[in-house]
Amino acid sequence: DTEVTQTPKHLVMGMTNKKSLKCEQHMGHRAMYWYKQKAKKPPELMFVYSYEKLSINESVPSRFSPECPNSSLLNLHLHALQPEDSALYLCASTRGGLKEKLFFGSGTQLSVL
Amino acid sequence: KQEVTQIPAALSVPEGENLVLNCSFTDSAIYNLQWFRQDPGKGLTSLLLIQSSQREQTSGRLNASLDKSSGRSTLYIAASQPGDSATYLCAVRRDNYGQNFVFGPGTRLSVLP
Numbered sequence: 001d002t003e004v005t006q007t008p009k010h011l012v013m014g015m016t017n018k019k020s021l022k023c024e025q026h027m028g029h030r031a032m033y034w035y036k037q038k039a040k041k042p043p044e045l046m047f048v049y050s051y052e053k054l055s056i057n058e059s060v061p062s063r064f065s066p067e068c069p070n071s072s073l074l075n076l077h078l079h080a081l082q083p084e085d086s087a088l089y090l091c092a093s094t095r096g097g098l099k100e101k102l103f104f105g106s107g108t109q110l111s112v113l
Numbered sequence: 114k115q116e117v118t119q120i121p122a123a124l125s126v127p128e129g130e131n132l133v134l135n136c137s138f139t140d141s142a143i144y145n146l147q148w149f150r151q152d153p154g155k156g157l158t159s160l161l162l163i164q165s166s167q168r169e170q171t172s173g174r175l176n177a178s179l180d181k182s183s184g185r186s187t188l189y190i191a192a193s194q195p196g197d198s199a200t201y202l203c204a205v206r207r208d209n210y211g212q213n214f215v216f217g218p219g220t221r222l223s224v225l226p
Contacts, residue, residue, distance in 0.1 A: 006156075042202060042216035043157070056213065090156055098144045098206065099164055102214060106156040 003027075006091050006105035014113055015081060021108045023074040023091030029103070030096035032074040034066060037088045037107075049074060050096065081112045115140045115207055117217035125223040130193050134220045136186040136203035144206040146186050148177050151200045151219070160201075161188070193224045 004025045013019050023032065031050045035043035048056035049068040057066075063085075065077040074091055088107045094100040116139045126132055136146070145164045149157040161170045161177040163186065169178040176189040186203055200221045204214040 004156075040219075042218050045213055048213070088154065092157075101159055101162045102147060102204070103159065104149075104156040107154070109154060 004091055004093055004103050004105035006089075006108050008108060009106065010109045010111075012111045012113060013078065013081065015083070017081075018077070018079045020078065021076040021089055021091075021110075023076075023105055024072055025093045025103070026072055027093065027103070028071075028095070029093035030071060031094045031100075032068065033092040033102075034074070034076050035090040035092060037090055039088075043090055047076075078110075081110075083112050086110055086112045115143075115205060115215045117203065117205055117215050119201075119203060119217040119220050121220060122218070123221040123223075125225060126193055127225050128193060128195060130224075131189070131191050132193055132222075134188040134190070134201050134222070136188070136217050138184045138186075138205050138215070140207070141181050141184055142207070143181065146177075146179055146203060146205050147214070148175075148186075148188050149202045149204065151202060153200075157202065190222075193222075195224045195226050197224050198222055 007022045033048050034046040036046055037043045045058050046060045047066045052068045063080050067075040088109050090107045091105040092102050094102050118137045120135045147162045148160040151157045163170045163179040174191040179186045200219040202219040204216045206214050
């Protein structure tokens with residue numbers, strides 16, 4: 001299994017809703033990432049979990065709340081989002097070593113109305 | 114601060130041509146450089162990973178080179194096909210901030226039948 005699986009693939013939510021994005025990998029990877037990507041722009045790092053602990057938070061607003069329940073699963077909880085938060089949200093993982101390849105999921109396309 | 118640029122921003126070629134995509138980075142203190150392909154609205158697919166101690170990597174019709182001292186990498190695509198049409202991004206793994214990858218803006222490639 002060499003996949004990073006993200007669900008849902010598409011999500012439409014209102015500004016008062018609470019929703020969650022889910023990411024799962026069964027490759028034994030110990031570092032997991034959330035990226036945000038706007039159209040025709042490169043991915044921007046949001047959070048990094050290393051060995052299930054939050055190691056990097058790139059000054060992301062508190063309306064985005066990450067969670068790593070175990071080594072295979074990464075969630076991103078969304079609350080009171082703004083229309084400008086509409087983007088493709090990408091999950092990625094590596095084995096954890098500094099020379100390892102970065103694997104991406106297929107993303108969740110989020111629209112905030 | 115590490116900055117990554119890619120030239121050209123967009124490229125359109127007829128099928129069968131060989132082509133070169135360029136990636137430049139400002140800080141040579143990197144662990145590795147990875148090339149990705151992204152189709153519209155999809156996740157990133159890893160193409161090639163070059164460690165800082167390596168000069169090149171090959172996979173099928175793709176060849177990536179790395180000149181760390183000059184801050185440059187190239188992705189060579191031989192005998193291009195319409196299925197190669199996508200956005201190609203390079204990303205460097207920073208030496209002093211090991212968990213983070215810095216992405217270039219990408220080159221949008223169109224291969225015309």
